[in-house]
Amino acid sequence: MLVEIKTLLIVQDRDSRLRRLREDLRRLPEEAARAKAGVAADEAALQAAKAAATENEMAIHRHQLDIDTRRTTIGRLKTQQFETRKNDEFTALGHEIDRYAAEIARLEDEELALMEKGEELKAKAAAAAAAVAATRTRAQEDLNRMKERHVTLTAQVAEAEAERAALVAAVDPAVLARYERIFEKKAPAVVVLEHGICGGCHMKVTPTTLTQVKAEKGLAYCENCGRLLYAGLE
């Protein structure tokens, strides 16, 4: 195998590695944002659950006030009824007392239903609080892992870049430029030629190219896709 091909195959390996490492690095902020969004969503759900429980508590309180007001009114009406000497007024006051008593009964039924609902809402809020705590812990762990990963990836990128720089120093700049152009658009740029077929585009090369590749006297390129070719073990 030509030395230049051998070197470019290692360069290509480092370039593929660099591409993966940089892609992993690029994804880290998105992953971090997703972890934070998960916490925010759970926090919003907790706030909504708390608000629903508070609103229900206020409704219970309003019902209690309405019941108390009616009880006071009934007390006042009963005093009036006790003091009156007119039969028709006594009866009228009795009807009014009954009406308020019926309202109290309705309000008490509603209050009972609200209290039952309040238990459910409290349980939901407690579950939402537990979910937030769990998500927050998990997100923090994820973020810590991402920070460590960022450090590792950055070091690996630097290492691969240094290796690559040392390797390409020995490659003809024109060949390197051609390799880089192809790798950028359609990696891999250096491919095996087997049974006369280019390993990149899978087309049959011309007999001239085939002979060139097998002779290993100089660099040969696939006339179809432009990739650098080297002879495979046939």
Ligand SMILES: [Zn+2]
């Ligand atoms: Zn090709």
